[in-house]
Amino acid sequence: MEYLQSILNLWSFDALKAWLLALPVYQVYATVFFYMFLESVVVVIPSEVLMVLSGYMVYIGKLNLILVIAISALGNVAGSLVLFWAARVLNRHRVVNLILKVAKKEQLNRAERFFKQRGRVAVFLAQLVPGIRTLISLPAGFFGMPLLPFVLYTYTGAFLWNSIWIGLSYRFGGATEWVLRVLSGYQHWVYAGLGATAVLITAYYLVKWLASRKNNMA
Numbered sequence: 612m613e614y615l616q617s618i619l620n621l622w623s624f625d626a627l628k629a630w631l632l633a634l635p636v637y638q639v640y641a642t643v644f645f646y647m648f649l650e651s652v653v654v655v656i657p658s659e660v661l662m663v664l665s666g667y668m669v670y671i672g673k674l675n676l677i678l679v680i681a682i683s684a685l686g687n688v689a690g691s692l693v694l695f696w697a698a699r700v701l702n703r704h705r706v707v708n709l710i711l712k713v714a715k716k717e718q719l720n721r722a723e724r725f726f727k728q729r730g731r732v733a734v735f736l737a738q739l740v741p742g743i744r745t746l747i748s749l750p751a752g753f754f755g756m757p758l759l760p761f762v763l764y765t766y767t768g769a770f771l772w773n774s775i776w777i778g779l780s781y782r783f784g785g786a787t788e789w790v791l792r793v794l795s796g797y798q799h800w801v802y803a804g805l806g807a808t809a810v811l812i813t814a815y816y817l818v819k820w821l822a823s824r825k826n827n828m829a
Contacts, residue, residue, distance in 0.1 A: 628664055636673060643679055644686040647773075651690025653713045653745050662773055666780020676781060680774045687738070687769035688762055691748040695761060698752025710749065719746055726750035731760050738768025 631639055643665055650658040662683065668674040697706050710719060722743040726733040727750070734756070737747035751761050 627660060628667070631664055631668060632673075639668060639674060640679065640682050643683050644689075647683045647686025647769075648690040651687045651745055651748070652693050653710060659776060662776035663780040666777040666782075667784050669777065669781045670784020676777070680770060680777055683773045683777070684766050684770040687773070688766050691745070691765045692762070694745070694748035695752040695756075695758075698749045699755070703753060706749065710746070714746060718742055719749065722746035723750040723753075726754065731756055731764060734761055734764035735768040738765065738772050744768075744772070 631642065634642065643661060646656050646658055646661045650656045665674060665679050665683065669676045669679060694710075707719065722737065725737060725740075725743055726747060729736060731751075734747055734751050738744050748761075748765070
């Protein structure tokens with residue numbers, strides 16, 4: 612219990628960095644999972660700070676790059692499932708009223724429009740769009756999206772998004788605070804750039820996969 616409380620008390624970059632450095636490796640991974648879980652249940656958690664620091668931990672050799680990205684995405688999926696099942700099981704009016712205590716109505720409406728316009732793939736794309744990446748779980752649940760596609764799309768999108776943040780921090784590991792200042796100072800431009808990068812990466816591998824399938828069938 613003391614461990615969980617200490618996680619929730621760490622909001623500043625310096626405090627979180629010092630605390631993570633002092634933790635055993637398995638507790639760092641647990642912290643990454645827990646932070647991403649909370650973010651995905653619409654709790655205001657500075658997950659970008661944690662992802663930048665996770666990249667730094669990879670840079671100094673404390674964490675494994677693929678493992679920390681995979682665990683962070685699992686945390687996102689676990690938190691998203693809470694909202695997904697709430698939307699599936701509970702009364703819609705009750706769920707919306709609860710969510711509006713921590714999110715704006717326009718954000719929820721935007722997430723619902725996003726899902727209606729794009730269908731199931733919206734769950735994947737929303738992971739690359741701050742502001743609706745958490746709330747997209749609600750319309751997915753409200754409109755009865757099957758569980759397996761929801762989990763796969765959420766995990767894939769979260770893995771891609773988190774890998775960009777953690778990967779950039781790993782690449783510039785010696786200047787972690789500078790990376791965070793740039794990300795914070797130009798937040799909207801950075802989000803747009805990261806989202807565009809993620810889409811381009813996805814498109815590149817999709818085209819590559821389709822081309823290989825075509826060659827195999829020829």
